[in-house]
Amino acid sequence: MRYPSQTPPSSGHMPMVNENFPSVDAPEFPEFSTQMSFGGNHPAANHTTPNQEDTTPKSKKTQSPAWSTAQNLVLISGWINCGTSSVVGKNHRGETFWRDIAEYCNEHCSFDPPRDGNACRNRWNYMNKILGKWIGAYDAAKRQQASGWSDNDVLAKAREIFACGKNVQFTLMEEWMQLRDLPRFCSQVGGNSGSASNRAPHSRKYVRKDHAAANRRLIEDYFANEPTYDDTMFRRRYRMQKHVFLRIGADLSSSDNYFTQRVDAAYKEGISPLTKCTTAMRMLAYGVAADAVDEYIKIGGTTALECLRRFCKGIIRLYEHEYLRAPTEDDLQKILHVCEMRGFPGMIGSIDCMHWEWKNCPKAWEGQFTRGDKGTTTVILEAVASHDLWIWHAFFGCPGTLNDINVLDRSPVFDDVEQGKAPNVNYFVNQRPYNMTYYLADGIYPSYPTFVKSIRLPQSEPDKLFAQVQEGCRKDIERAFGVLQARFKIIREPARLWDIVDLGIIMRSCIILHNMIVEDERDSYAQRWTDFEQSGEGGSSTPQPYSTEVLPAFANHVRARSELRDSNVHHELQADLVKHIWTNFANAS
Structure with missing residues (x-):
């Protein structure tokens, strides 16, 4: 996405004390659908979730000493050194890992009182959460970067997005500068990672082939x-x-x-x-x-790999604009009509994440790509799929240590909405008007109006029916992942390539080929979704009045972000959907 104006954003924010703006020349990566992501985490993530809140009671928080920037930098240095230990590797136990970091911090910096493992863990979780949101804001600013913007202009725009209209300043700039070259914290927008090395030439034996x-x-x-x-x-x-x-x-x-x-x-x-x-x-x-x-x-092995890379790049170059894009107005009308018949007016798909095991992940990155529940190095794909298994959005490259919330912070899935370029869809649920479409998601996603989640431990009959229908429709994305892996076994088996850029190219081309196959064969599905359209024309179903006119550019970017994160609208929509499904599907069940 490009910023609507070619004029760089104003950088007249309140600067921090002794603040410098170093050159923003982080590793760059190729765009993946909307963008490509690339990150990671160290072994600490095997034992603490990246978005874990500080559970220290408020009474104790006020008594705990503050951390200075120098102390934060020592903590980061200890986290890096302990995470890349050549002796233990990624097999640290949680308590041992943070105890080693605490010993490192107390040895290399003056703390009063000395820090223990729990203090280091809580401080790291706090910085990790703030840095994750900052990286998402910085990537959003990079995606809006226009011609003529300097690095300081990008940082200024990132600060505006991070603040989101509130009096909030990003105060971990030096910490981010120390971490930004690591896969977990680097920028994920706009170029090539350059991780492929220049290998020395070597002679190859010639084999005569017909x-x-x-x-x-x-x-x-x-x-x-x-x-x-x-x-x-x-x-x-x-x-x-x-x-x-x-x-x-x-x-x-x-x-x-x-x-x-x-x-x-x-x-x-x-x-x-x-x-x-x-x-x-x-x-x-x-x-x-x-x-x-x-x-x-x-064909020999080297030539076969060259064919694979050139084939995948050619697929992306020729077909990405047609087979890996946002839905058009006609597509949106069909999706909305089918979803209404399934009980979810205003739904445009299901969203979830999938892990692809990376067998040949570099040793130095293993801790940043390995999560405890997976037990191996993985790379994450975030995708949105509709009822016919067409994948409309794909965001690949985040390391396996991240959870779905961290991936969402970096994902460009809502960029069009925030910039006022998304269609405005008007629909009614339980006689209440709404104008923002939504995805079906699982329980880890935040309570945004753009997500509808199931009800955990439903008690009443309407809640049980809603949970059953929601979980059934949300399986669209799970089915899409299953079909994608069944068609292309290369993304079901552990990846043997060394370069994450190659993994991104393969994943993107497989999704495009998958959509091409869906387009060619969707009429042969056992469930014909066109039957819903025929029943609507016959009068058995009254279609909702949809308006798909593109909105003008938002005058206030901050307001758009706040509307996307209004939890009150989320709960109202969920309650209305419970009543709507109970009214329309109770007898059918």
């Missing part, structure tokens, strides 16, 4: 007029119908010279476009190693 014969065999097996394997077998092995695959191959050949068949200096025929695309699809669909297709397709 590419022409391999190409002929591939055509005879799948692409001839009377192929060896029929369309059903093609769909099983390529995960899509033949005409979709041929469309992709033709588009890549016309847009990228790499996917054309050429001859070398000795006039030897090279690898055909069909062979290259087949290699990439086999690796995505079956999750096999790079050299596993060598016997049949006659």
Whole structure:
């Protein structure tokens, strides 16, 4: 998203004492759908949740000594040193880990009184929560960055977003500057991480391969007029119908010279476009190693990896604007109509997160990508899916130590709403008007008007029915994750690539291919959602008056953020939905 005005924001905020604005040159990463995220956490996160509140009683908080900036920096240094221990690694016990940090702090800085493990843990949890919100504000400012903005302009905009119209100042700038180069705390917007290293050249043994014969065999097996394997077998092995695959191959050949068949200096025929695309699809669909297709397709491991990267980048370049985007007005009308028939007027999808195990995560980052309940290094995908399993939003790259709330703080899912570019949808629930769409979510998400959660331990019959219907409809996103992993085994199996940028490219291309398959095959689903539209036309259901005109730019960005976080509207909407579902579905159950 670009800031509406090309004029840099005013930086006339109240500066902190001795405040400096160093160069903002944090590692950059490629955009993923709306943006790509990249972060992590250290082993401390295995034992404390990133958003954990300080549970110290208020009476004791007032008696505990304050932490200075220098003491905070020593605490951060101890957290880094203890988390990257080459002896213990990521296998610290919680009490031992914080006790070691406390000993480090007391040894390297003067504390009165000396700090213990609990004090260090509580202070770290407090800083971790503030820094998480600041990183989200900084990334939002980077996404709005216009031409001509300096680094100080970005910081000034980030302070405005962080303050959200309140008299709140971000006071952990020096602490953030020390942590910002770590994956857990670095910026996630706008470029390449550059984590791929320049490897020294080495000689490779030449193996004579008959590419022409391999190409002929591939055509005879799948692409001839009377192929060896029929369309059903093609769909099983390529995960899509033949005409979709041929469309992709033709588009890549016309847009990228790499996917054309050429001859070398000795006039030897090279690898055909069909062979290259087949290699990439086999690796995505079956999750096999790079050299596993060598016997049949006659492509070596290095060339297979190059085919995979070029294929995924080509898919993103050609189809992202069409198959990984926000819903149009027509899409929105269909989604809203189906969701109304399912009992949730105003719903536009379900939101949740999925973990992808990263087998070859660098050792130095293992503590930042490993969470205790997962037991291994993972990378998180946040997604929004509708009833037909189409994925409308994808945000990938956050480390496995984060929870759904931390990912949401960094996600651009609400950027359009905050900037006044989202459609305004008017609908009624229990005779009460609403104008903000919402997602179905699980219990960890905050009580925002944009989320509708289930009721924990429902007691009354209406509450039980609401919980049953909400949890059933919320499974749309779980089903989408399951189908995505079933189609592309590469994201179900542990990732063997070393570069997180490659993981992001693969994940994004798999989602685009998934949506292309959904578009081609949604009419063959067992549940035809068009039946709802036919029943509406017959008069059995009265459609709600939806208005999808795009709002003008908000005059007050802060007001938009506060409206998104109004818990009172959240509870009113949930109560109205309980009554609405009980009125319309009680007899059906």
